[in-house]
Amino acid sequence: MAQRPKKPRGPYVCNACGAAQPKWSGQCPDCGAWNSIDEVPAAPLTPGRGGWAGAGQGAAALNPSEVLSLAEVAPEQQTRAPSGIAELDRVLGGGLVPGSVVLIGGDPGIGKSTLLLQAAAAVAERLPVLYVTGEESPQQVSLRAHRLGLAGAAGQGSALRLLAETGVEQILATVAAVRPRVLIVDSIQTLSTDLLTSAPGSVSQVRETAAQLVRFAKLTDTTVFLVGHVTKEGALAGPRVLEHMVDTVLYFEGEPDGTHRLIRAVKNRFGAVNELGVFLMTDKGLREVRNPSAIFLSRHDRPVPGSVVLVTREGTRPMLVEVQALVDQSPLANPRRVAVGLEQNRLAMLLAVLHRHGGIAMFDQDVFVNAVGGVRVTETAADLALVLAVLSSYRDRPLPIELAVFGEIGLSGEIRPVPNGPDRLREAAKHGLRQAIAPKANVPKGGIEGLSIRPVLSLAEAIEAV
Structure with missing residues (x-):
């Protein structure tokens, strides 16, 4: 009886990272993804392509194999x-x-x-x-x-x-x-x-x-x-x-x-x-x-504990985002730390800084923070607003409605400047806010018309300001 020819088997490729493997396995050794390796047939050889991947009509006069000096290549204005x-x-x-x-x-x-x-x-x-x-x-x-x-x-x-x-x-x-x-x-x-x-x-x-x-x-x-x-x-x-x-x-x-x-x-x-x-x-x-600030910023009729206005920046555009916090007595041995739209690990770090340099312990409190409107804030300029919102909810003392806050908090309790501070302050003034707490290095010398700015250098100064 003649032996049936074996079915040709192709390489195994991970769907997650695209790495080729010699055999199938449950976990990709390159990226660690599970059940992502599939068998794919070997691709036929295609004729070699010379030049660079973006060689278009504008580069027809250049020889891709020729070594050129950067000064010899004239930049083309993209229309x-x-x-x-x-x-x-x-x-x-x-x-x-x-x-x-x-x-x-x-x-x-x-x-x-x-x-x-x-x-x-x-x-x-x-x-x-x-x-x-x-x-x-x-x-x-x-x-x-x-x-x-x-x-x-x-x-x-x-x-x-x-x-x-x-x-x-x-x-x-x-x-x-x-x-x-x-x-x-x-x-x-x-x-x-x-x-x-x-x-x-x-x-x-x-x-x-x-x-x-x-x-x-x-x-x-x-x-x-x-x-x-x-x-x-x-x-x-x-x-x-x-x-x-x-x-x-x-x-x-x-x-x-x-x-x-x-x-x-x-x-x-x-x-x-x-x-x-x-x-x-x-x-x-x-x-x-x-005007994204109009949808991410909800104006309350009266001051509300745990709410503060953050001046964040996305690309080249500053935006006002309301940051909310809720602090409540925890019945659990390990209190919950939940952040929606903000960095959860940074929340835990800031609570430790608040305990060490502000003298306020929350080891028995559940802490929930949220960025209103579904926006995701990843920059460190949200540190000061997050801490003040948590402190406002913890002490049940509302912050002023017309207050804008931004600034990065270091592990030693210092308030560090953030990029484009004057632009953030002008955005706050444009939307009718009258007060601001910002890092001292971000406050312009002439100030901002219509905006009362309190420059701070440390977390203790920021707590004292509110």
């Missing part, structure tokens, strides 16, 4: 095209850059497709746009466009074109014929290439399809938007190399039952990172919020 959505332009660094690849991720139903469809309709008034949908039919996209009342949905001659396709070779062939200036792919996990036999969404498919789209964007100066799925932990699905291949990575955030949506840039080769765009989800789509 940006507005997307029609000011908050999206802010996060992108000023608008759409030709040849750039933008990856946007977020939870299912958060509004990624709605945002890109609104942006596509606005850009299509000036530039040809191709919207490639791999998850929805053209009828579904058209239905959403009519529901949102987008320009060109019911008109003739619109520059916004739709394509329902998942094969990257077919997409690139259509794009070569249509020649759009902006290409939107929804989503990268649904695409596949004929070079591989693995299922769409696998590590190899995501990596190869993204590589082809990135190379096409650089060669044709086409702006490409890629929609990416996220895992249960909130990270972008697929190999981390996907985030390294693209120029910009955006995260769309928000509570599923809330109305506010935040879009944040965590990587941007053409602008600043940590910029924040704020939107309001309505039945007519996403609406821009030009």
Whole structure:
């Protein structure tokens, strides 16, 4: 009896980090993820590509193999095209850059497709746009466009074109014929290439399809938007190399039952990172919020214990955020420390500093802190506001309504300055606040008109000030 030929087995690749392994195991030895290693067929050899990954039309006159001096390379001014959505332009660094690849991720139903469809309709008034949908039919996209009342949905001659396709070779062939200036792919996990036999969404498919789209964007100066799925932990699905291949990575955030949506840039080769765009989800789509302080700041009719206004900063924009705290007697042996929108480990550290340098012990108290509005504050400028809110709730003494606070607290109890202090104080004065407690080094010499500022150097001075 003839022996049956063995089935060829491909390499094993981790879905979390993209590392190749010689055999299957329950845990990836590189990143430590469990049950993330899948068998994928070996990719066929492709012809070698010369030059650099971003070698486009503008670099045709340069020999990629030639060693050049930095002074010999003339910088080219990037011309940006507005997307029609000011908050999206802010996060992108000023608008759409030709040849750039933008990856946007977020939870299912958060509004990624709605945002890109609104942006596509606005850009299509000036530039040809191709919207490639791999998850929805053209009828579904058209239905959403009519529901949102987008320009060109019911008109003739619109520059916004739709394509329902998942094969990257077919997409690139259509794009070569249509020649759009902006290409939107929804989503990268649904695409596949004929070079591989693995299922769409696998590590190899995501990596190869993204590589082809990135190379096409650089060669044709086409702006490409890629929609990416996220895992249960909130990270972008697929190999981390996907985030390294693209120029910009955006995260769309928000509570599923809330109305506010935040879009944040965590990587941007053409602008600043940590910029924040704020939107309001309505039945007519996403609406821009030009003044985020108005939604993150809730004015009370009377002073409330445990509430204080923090002047934080997201990218280049200062914002006012209300920080709330609740301190209550704990029935547990280990009191709870819960922080929503703030750093929980930093909360525990600040309570220790408050005990050591302020003489106030909370080892038998449950402490809960919250940043109102669903915003996430990660900068250390929230330290002083957090401590004063906790102290206000603990002593049941409200702070003034018109008080703004910011400052970093060191382990020795000193109040350290934070970046852009004068801008924060001007933002507080613009919104009608009349008092402020800030690090002494952040207070400008001439002061701020209409704002009474109390400069502090230590935690003891800040406690005395309130």
